[in-house]
Amino acid sequence: MIALAPAPAAAIDDAIDDAVSRIRGRADALGAAFAELGGAIERASAGGKRFRPALVAASFQAFGGTPADAPGLYPVAAAFELLHTAFVVHDDVIDHDTMRRGIPNVSGEFRQRARSRGADASGAALLGDAAAILAGDLLLHEAVRLVALADVDARQREALLALVDDAVFVSAAGELADVENAVSAEYADSAALLTAAHDKTAVYSFTAPLSAGAVLAGASRESIAALADAGRHLGLAFQLADDLIGAFGTPAQAGRDAGGDLREAKRTPLIGFARESEDWSRVHEAISVAHTGPIAVREAQRVLDESGARARLVALVDDALTDARLAASDPSLPSGAEQLVTKIASAIARRIP
Structure with missing residues (x-):
């Protein structure tokens, strides 16, 4: 990336x-x-x-x-x-x-x-x-x-350890929520699914590493906070793009057979949005047989697309990337940091299937 x-x-x-x-x-x-x-x-x-x-x-x-x-x-x-x-x-x-x-x-x-x-x-x-x-x-x-x-100096070490601490705790919370959502008889609502998606990836993959680099460079607290805000939005967008790839991506994008998340009936925000649509019964029926083969996967993809869930998730990714770019325009950030966030945002946008 x-x-x-x-x-x-x-x-x-x-x-x-x-x-x-x-x-x-x-x-x-x-x-x-x-x-x-x-x-x-x-x-x-x-x-x-x-x-x-x-x-x-x-x-x-x-x-x-x-x-x-x-x-x-x-x-x-x-x-x-x-x-x-x-x-x-x-x-x-x-x-x-x-x-x-x-x-x-x-x-x-x-x-x-x-x-x-x-x-x-x-x-x-x-x-x-x-x-x-x-x-x-x-x-x-x-x-x-x-x-x-x-x-590093003592102040930097304290800040870096705090970043690692936050990354471990938030990621663990996100993973536990993700598993609980998967095994519960009732479907979690889309807000809960979005929180889990953010927590299991965004902090340790984006917010913390970006902030760590700023800490090591001696950035101000205001700059680090602004960059962390941008990282939070980037991380959510990245995970949601991953969810789209898991459902609609090519084998080359997903690194496995197409529609892997549908075959495994994963409860992602995409499915949360489908549940809120009038087509949920059709989507649920299609996903329940997606594990049977590529024809069933393609049908599940078609029904999901028609439900509007895919469009809603793509729009949410776009919104998160817009928010990341906005956060990076904070006057406390040097132009290089804004350019970095913009570069990452563009790379994430290109991943959307």
Whole structure:
């Protein structure tokens, strides 16, 4: 999402690699199973877009920061990538997923380990989930450790730790609400679904990394608050665009078969809006059979579109992006920060299917 010059991108990768190598080194000394967990963490941390640490660096530069004068920049940026990886690993446990990007994830690897040692299906699932939970815990610990030990002044450290604290708490609240909405007999209203969508992504993916870069650059409290407001709107727009991709995106956009969210009958804000339409009975019927194949998925997409839910969600994304640009026009923000927000907003708009 954010294009960086080669040097900062390489510096971010190096900081992430250093942190993961530390985990791997500590794990190697604590037994064969734990050493294998260290390897699984290393694989889980590899690749990806790494746009959260990119946001930290881009925000820092937008406020006129000079990397050579801020030795804590890249470790702090790396912390947000480890935080993301931790959430992904834990999400896979919550969703009972054993694969990611076409290969076994941490849980999948340890299920295989358990089966190779004669465990039954229940035992394999127990070990797999335990390993993934512990891997996520270690990544969360390392993320906080990176910020706690970063070469920054005391005021910056306090502000950065507060950002991480908020990111963890709000994201956890959003994830819990999302799961509760999914299992409850009654559908949550669209307002509750929108809150969950915001909380599980916006703070840790946008508000906190953007604010962290501003903190590291020595920005004023007024500037950081204005940027955080823009980040909040960007984060909501990003998640809602993701929901649209999950329902209407191409396989290339979604990274899986088209209409995956419809096949899984996910209760997203899109479905919340459909429930408020006169076509809800038709939508509900179509979604209830979407898991049967691509023809049923296309029918669910058609009915959802006709209900007006898709148009309402697209309009909400547009409104959130407009609000983000408005927040970024605050006079306390330098032009570079406003340009950064505008660039991100444009990138999110291009994702809407």
